[in-house]
Amino acid sequence: MGEIETATQAAAWLLAALARELGLFAAIGLAIGGLDDLAVDLLWITRTLWRRATVYRRHARTTMATLPPPEEPGTLAIFVGAWAESAVIGPMLRTALAGIRHRNYRIYVGTYPNDPETERAVLGIGDARVRMVSGVLPGPTTKAECLNRVWRAMLADERESGRRFKAIVLHDAEDVIHPHELDLYDRMIERFDLVQIPVLPLLASESRWAWMVSATYADEFAESHQKSLVLREAVGAAVPSAGVGCAIRREMIARIADESGGLPFSAESLTEDYELGLRVCAIGGRSAFVILPVAPGHGPVAVRAHFPETVEDAVRQKTRWIIGIALAGWDRLRWEGGLTERWMRVRDRRAPIAALVLAVAYAALLLTILCWIVGVDPGWPPALNSLLMLTSTLLVWRLSMRAFFVTRAYGWREGLCAIPRVFIANLIEIAAARRAVMRYVPGRTPVWDKTRHRFPEGAGD
Structure with missing residues (x-):
């Protein structure tokens, strides 16, 4: 009996120690991340209130209805990379051609010789x-390699016609392009070198689980x-750049190409769009994120698309983002820029560490519940209790902000549902970070690890 009691006491001590130490690690990590998010929130609130009290008291909010026409109307080139996109590229192109109001544009679709179904759909x-x-290269290569081919084809067309495009617009094969999008770019690209508009993911309706997974993207994009x-x-x-709903001035992208051996997109990167935005800023270009409603009381000019609707596809896509932005981004882009730029790069690259902290936090929570069940006191020190109070307060604030932004974009029902969906998003993030760390090899040329896409039913009819 004595040996059994000794073993039981040792197990109880180990359980309490694990719960206590993991809880301390998670609390410190969550507090740092929460305070970082709080700083961003407070700055955004301050800026918003200041603009309402000053700018919008003197000037009416601009809409597409009041946006002045471009000083020199131009022709825009839309770049679309398409590997294994036969199911969506046809409806996407038909919808774009029927809906875009701008008169002068051309859509370039990059395809692969070993993907005849997609090529037939485009033709x-x-x-x-x-x-x-x-x-000539079989797919998949990388999206950047595909876009570089499209860039060379566009240059050949310019030489043949003797006319230059005004801007390059980036889209994916599953995007629903807003009818007013090119009109907005034609005007705003005269002031900025890069213009990004919002992305509003569509919510799945086929099943409750597909809705829950796809809605995590809606939640994240609504806030971001x-x-x-x-x-x-x-x-x-x-x-x-988000890679979609983005326009780059033609002269700017040519300048980037000249500094990169003639090709503007980084073929060694899985997130060439993200890098492109940072490179524009690094060489002195001006960028703008434009939220412009069509008319008062209407939604903004934005890109809509279906995002992954299964956990497997979501993990694969976010793995690619984490590798490209957090891991390869650290190696390739370093820590250039001023204080605010470095702060934002820290936020961009914190995903693997944040996922580790979340995983430890969930483990600590489960161990603490187990302690309560078996009647063991974890023995939390006062400092840990204070940290837990701080992180709990920050969590309530974080969930409130998430619900606020989702409500603005999708309505109050989705805003409320966004709160429990955070748990699903966290699990996807943890799995994606683990997969990214396991798959990332510095210096190795990446492969376009694509996810399945679908186009909204009836949109291309």
Whole structure:
């Protein structure tokens, strides 16, 4: 009996020690991350209140209805990379051609010789405004390699016609392009070198689980594209391209190409769009994140698309983002820029550490519950109790801000649902960070690890 009691006491001590130490680690990490988020929130609130009290008292808010026409209307080139996109590229192109109000544009679609289904879908459009750009390399390569091919094809068209495009617009094969989008770019690109508009993910309706997974993207983009990118521009940090709904002045992208051996997109990167935005800022270009409603009381000019609807696809996509931004970004882009730029890069690259902290926090919570069940006191020191009070307060604030921004974008029902969806988003983030760390090899040329896409039903009919 004595040996059993001794073993039981040792197990209880170990359980309490693990709960206590993991809880301390998680509390410190959550407190640092929470205070970082709080600083961004407070800056955004301050800026918003100041603009309402000053700018918008003197000037009416601009809408597409009141946006002045461009001083020199130009032709815009839309770049679309398409590998294994036969299910969506046809409806996407038909919808774009039928809906875009701008008169002068051309859509370049990069395809692959070993993907005949996608090539047939593009050729089947039969419209002179769509040009397919195939290659000699079998797919998948990287999206950047595909876009570089498209860039060379566009340059050849310019030489043949003797006319230059005004801007390059980036889109994916599953995007629903807003009818007013090119009109906005044609005007705003005269003031800025890079213009990014909001991305509003569509919510899945096929099943409750698909809705829950896809809605985590809606939650994250609603907050990022109403607050984070707005603040980045306000503090003078680089505005990264989202890869869709982004226009780059033709002269700026040519300058980047000249400094990179003739090709503007980094073929060694999985997040060439993100890097492009930072490179524009690094060489002195001006970037803007533009939230512009169509008319008073209407939604903004934005990109809509279906995002992954299964955990597996979401983990794969976020793995690519974490590798490109957090891991390879650390190696490739370093820590250039001023204080605010470095602060934003820390926020961009904290995903693997944040995922570790979250995983430890969940483990500590489970161990603490187990302690309560078996009647063991974890023995938390007063300092840990204070940290837990701080992190709990920051968590309530964080969830409130998330619900606020989702409500603004999708309505109050989705705003309330965004609170429990944070748990699902965290689990996806933890799995993606683990996969990213396991797969990342510095210096190795990445492969386009794509996810499955679908286009909104009926949109391309």
